[in-house]
Amino acid sequence: MKIVDAKCLAFLLGACLLQSPVQAQTESSAERTLALSSFGTIGALYNNVEQADYVRNALQPEGAGRSRSLDYGVDSLLGLQLDLAPGKNLSGMLQVVSHRRADNTFKPELTWAFAKYYLGDKAVFRLGRVGVDFYMLAESRNVGYAFTWARPPVDFFGPLTVSYFDGGDLVFNQPLGDGHARVKLYGGRLSEKMPSTSVTGAFDWSGAPLLGAHVEYQSEKWHFRLGYAQVTYRGEPSGIAEALSILRQPLAQTLTDSGGGVLADDLSMDGKKARYLSAGIVHDDGPWQAQLMASRILEGSIYPDVKSGYFTLAYRKDLWTPYATLSVVSSGDVRAGSGLPAVGPLAPVATAVDQLLPALAATQATLSLGVRYDFMRNAALKLQLDRVRVRKNALWMNQQPRDWAGRATLFSAVVDFVF
Amino acid sequence: MRVFFFILLCIAAFLRNAAAADYVVIVNPNSGIERLGREEVINIFLGRQRKLPSGITALPVDLAVPSAHKEQFYSALVNKKLPEINSYWARLMFSGQGSPPRQAESTDEVLEIVSSSKGAIGYIDRKNLNKQVKAVFDLPQ
Numbered sequence: 001m002k003i004v005d006a007k008c009l010a011f012l013l014g015a016c017l018l019q020s021p022v023q024a025q026t027e028s029s030a031e032r033t034l035a036l037s038s039f040g041t042i043g044a045l046y047n048n049v050e051q052a053d054y055v056r057n058a059l060q061p062e063g064a065g066r067s068r069s070l071d072y073g074v075d076s077l078l079g080l081q082l083d084l085a086p087g088k089n090l091s092g093m094l095q096v097v098s099h100r101r102a103d104n105t106f107k108p109e110l111t112w113a114f115a116k117y118y119l120g121d122k123a124v125f126r127l128g129r130v131g132v133d134f135y136m137l138a139e140s141r142n143v144g145y146a147f148t149w150a151r152p153p154v155d156f157f158g159p160l161t162v163s164y165f166d167g168g169d170l171v172f173n174q175p176l177g178d179g180h181a182r183v184k185l186y187g188g189r190l191s192e193k194m195p196s197t198s199v200t201g202a203f204d205w206s207g208a209p210l211l212g213a214h215v216e217y218q219s220e221k222w223h224f225r226l227g228y229a230q231v232t233y234r235g236e237p238s239g240i241a242e243a244l245s246i247l248r249q250p251l252a253q254t255l256t257d258s259g260g261g262v263l264a265d266d267l268s269m270d271g272k273k274a275r276y277l278s279a280g281i282v283h284d285d286g287p288w289q290a291q292l293m294a295s296r297i298l299e300g301s302i303y304p305d306v307k308s309g310y311f312t313l314a315y316r317k318d319l320w321t322p323y324a325t326l327s328v329v330s331s332g333d334v335r336a337g338s339g340l341p342a343v344g345p346l347a348p349v350a351t352a353v354d355q356l357l358p359a360l361a362a363t364q365a366t367l368s369l370g371v372r373y374d375f376m377r378n379a380a381l382k383l384q385l386d387r388v389r390v391r392k393n394a395l396w397m398n399q400q401p402r403d404w405a406g407r408a409t410l411f412s413a414v415v416d417f418v419f
Numbered sequence: 420m421r422v423f424f425f426i427l428l429c430i431a432a433f434l435r436n437a438a439a440a441d442y443v444v445i446v447n448p449n450s451g452i453e454r455l456g457r458e459e460v461i462n463i464f465l466g467r468q469r470k471l472p473s474g475i476t477a478l479p480v481d482l483a484v485p486s487a488h489k490e491q492f493y494s495a496l497v498n499k500k501l502p503e504i505n506s507y508w509a510r511l512m513f514s515g516q517g518s519p520p521r522q523a524e525s526t527d528e529v530l531e532i533v534s535s536s537k538g539a540i541g542y543i544d545r546k547n548l549n550k551q552v553k554a555v556f557d558l559p560q
Binding site for chain 2 (some may be wrong): 131
């Protein structure tokens with residue numbers, strides 16, 4: 001960690017420790033109009049594999065494994081949140097999180113900033129920067145204290161490289177039977193950036209339009225959800241852009257009998273749509289909790305489609321909650337090769353494309369066993385063991401060799417807290 | 420013999436204290452509420468419902484300090500431990516979906532808030548009931 005980042009973290013941590021009295025003060029006043037709160041995780045992750053880095057998702061340029069076998073940056077983070085409630089129906093929220101980000105620093109990032117307005121009893125509208133709620137129980141995957149695992153299952157959430165967008169969402173809530181039915185519509189533009197160490201090069205999501213909706217039903221013990229989202233790509237990943245410009249030159253067209261142009265159109269991401277379909281069930285009954293989620297990503301581009309799912313079972317006994325998770329991710333077929341002549345002026349492009357294509361696929365399965373121990377009123381310790389079987393390694397970083405596959409054993413120890 | 424009875428009385432008193440207290444959910448007498456169902460109480464205390472059935476904005480009042488009272492309330496209502504309740508609220512709070520009930524320091528403060536605010540709803544031990552509040556739901560013991 002660079003010194004500047006350490007300072008940032010220290011500043012945030014200091015702010016956290018100082019803010020407790022503020023919250024106490026605001027909570028005791030009759031109208032709670034302003035509240036400062038925070039959450040964080042201190043995590044250590046050990047990986048026995050030396051050929052690649054295990055990361056939470058492709059937004060992290062490095063992790064545990066090849067860069068270092070014991071890593072403190074994959075899970076560690078600190079978040080600060082300011083809540084404002086100037087009126088009965090109007091409120092606002094700002095949240096800043098310091099975590100390992102695409103540029104490999106811990107520079108605080110604005111993750112939420114919105115104004116929220118209640119339209120009557122049954123609808124609520126938020127405008128600004130809001131989270132994408134891929135995880136059905138929360139719209140943020142950063143708050144470790146809020147879930148049982150050391151981290152959300154990577155096989156399922158790893159392929160999802162966006163976490164917030166600038167726009168708005170609208171939720172309708174209707175009591176139905178003993179529970180509530182909810183419909184959520186959201187839309188806006190993405191603004192995150194993927195790091196340049198991934199195979200395709202850096203990809204800037206900025207400005208890519210996002211649209212989505214989900215319906216859910218929640219009763220005391222059951223929670224069901226079906227969701228749909230789509231993103232329209234804007235621009236090309238840096239690693240592909242160069243190949244595209246070469247393939248589209250008249251000379252390349254002549255050499256390939258216009259095959260180059262067709263390949264360029266296939267490789268191009270700009271304007272193509274990725275669709276995300278998801279379904280989930282959560283059963284929460286006293287000490288038992290079970291979660292089952294399944295999803296499909298239909299890429300509509302050179303990227304292979306992805307299927308993924310996980311099942312978690314947890315049982316709480318006093319302050320201890322042992323849990324087990326099985327998760328899988330599987331990519332569809334990738335195009336066999338560039339089809340370009342392997343000799344001649346286009347050979348470098350052919351090689352690059354032939355290397356790129358197989359590296360886009362992620363197929364792996366993970367069995368995780370762990371325990372959460374709520375040792376304090378606002379803090380929990382989690383110990384987790386993961387066995388990962390990797391067939392295609394796109395969810396990993398810094399792979400060497402590029403087509404590394406095999407088994408990995410991970411051990412995590414994290415402390416999550418909220419203030 | 421007297422000593423024996425004294426010991427028996429002591430044991431009885433001890434057992435009575437050890438047994439779960441008898442909790443009731445209370446509202447303001449002007450709230451327009453006569454009775455509440457268990458689901459309604461759950462929905463209000465877990466922030467899934469913003470209004471009381473009479474249409475007034477609900478103001479749930481919880482106990483700030485993790486006490487036996489608070490523990491028994493959530494245990495009887497949803498069979499959950501306090502860390503699970505805290506975790507639930509962290510989930511909602513840090514994704515801008517809502518904030519936990521107002522936190523009162525003591526049962527007296529709960530009574531004071533509920534008796535002075537029309538939409539307030541809290542829980543107390545039945546023996547602390549007074550005329551300024553109305554019991555609308557008995558917690559299963």
